[in-house]
Structures are given as structure tokens and as C-alpha cells.
Amino acid sequence: MKRTATPTFVLSIPLVVKPGEDRILIGRMEAGRRLYNATLGEALRRHGFAEAVQRLAAHPHHRRQEIALRRV
Template sequence: MGRAKTPSFVTEIPLRVSPSEERILLSRLEAGRQVYNACLGESLRRLNLLRQSKAYQAACKLPCGPKGSPQVKARGKAFAAVRATHGFSEFSLHTYVVPLSRSWIGEHLDSVTLQTVATRAYRAVNDYFLGKRGRPRFKGYNQMDSLEAKSDQAGIRWRTDHVEWFGLNLKAVIPPNDPVIAHGL
């Protein structure tokens, strides 16, 4: 998925939460952290199996040609076949989190949020695999600071003056005459 062509930005708005709502939020962030670590471990395991396979090593030895040549296409197909064989894809991690939604984690996180956490873990490992970043690290206790949904229509939803998330309504603290916040909304 490519970057959006339209300019975008993030507006942070503080929430007014009670102690019980804060406890629920912290437990959901902890559940998200555990799902992230599970997906990260699974994708690193699949990556190691992929790198050890003979098909991957044979694909690495295929000749590289100029961009758009048949050699490049054959090499790309070989790598895609190895990825599919070992289940190293974003959508295979989405199926990996389905049983997690039927456990205690399903009481804290909805399926859309689970899929987004799996996507975050996959992208970290894929960037490591492609040489763009270093080896991703597991998150420790209280290190998961944010969770997101795929869109504003499912999972975590913004309404006019509050956030709705899986049966929890959190009121936003919106200053009445702040032009930056008004533009962000």
C-alpha cells in the first residue's frame, strides 16, 4: 500500500477518563502489547525458516538483470513463491491472530485492532528482511503507547466529542477557541 497523495497530519486531543476507564485502557494496551509480541515472534520464526530453506537460497542465486527484464521477473516470482510457502505475509499473520480473538484477548481488543497490530509487527519484520531497518525488538511492560484501527468506521471510532472503542466511551477535552484543534477536527 503506497503513501496517500493528500497531505495529512495527526491531531492529539487529551481525553478525560475516570480511574476505572483508565484501568480498562491500560489493560487493552497490555493486551495489544502481548499480541504484538506474539505476532513479532511468529513472523521472526517464519522469517528464519524462510531464510534456511533451500528454495530461498536458490532464489538468491538467480541472476539479477536490468530492471524489467525476464530475469528480474523470474527472481521475483521465486521469492514470492518462497514467501507463500512459509506463510510470510501480512495476511497470514491476520489469520494467526484469529485464535487469539477467541481467548481472553478477545474480551479486550476487537478483530480490526488485532489485525492492525499484526500488520505493525509484519511491517517491522519485513523492513528487517529487506534490509531497511534493524532487527525489531519485543516491547516490554508498559511500552505499548498507542493502538489504531484500520479506519474510522470500525474498531476505535471518533465521534463529535468523544472516542468509542469496544463499548467504552471516552470524553475528549476540547478547548473552545483553539484554531489548531478546530482545524484538526
């Protein structure tokens, strides 16, 4: 089933911080990014998602199954 395109808008507002605060913010964002990626990787590993994708890619008719996987 194809999704209908809905208009989306992104508003970017520059964050004004003091010189010392930018290092703190960058460090905290980097720590958050690493924690998120580690948590996501662990969840995917526990659910066996990576192995399922590898099995589908190895299958001769993987293109049809890849499309079916995207629908899920």
C-alpha cells in the first residue's frame, strides 16, 4: 500500500549558546547518540532482525522479499 505524500515542514532555529556551553552540548549529544545506537543495535540483535535481513539478501528472489519487508 503506497503512502500518500503529506506536506511536511521543518523549522531550523539556530541555538545561541556561550562558548563553553557548546562543548558541553556537543559532548552530551554525542553520548546520547552512542547510547541510542547501542540500544538499537542490542534490540535488533535480540530480535534477530539482522540475521533475517541477511537470509533474505542471500535468497535468489530477495528483491520481492525485500519489497515485502519494507511494507511491514
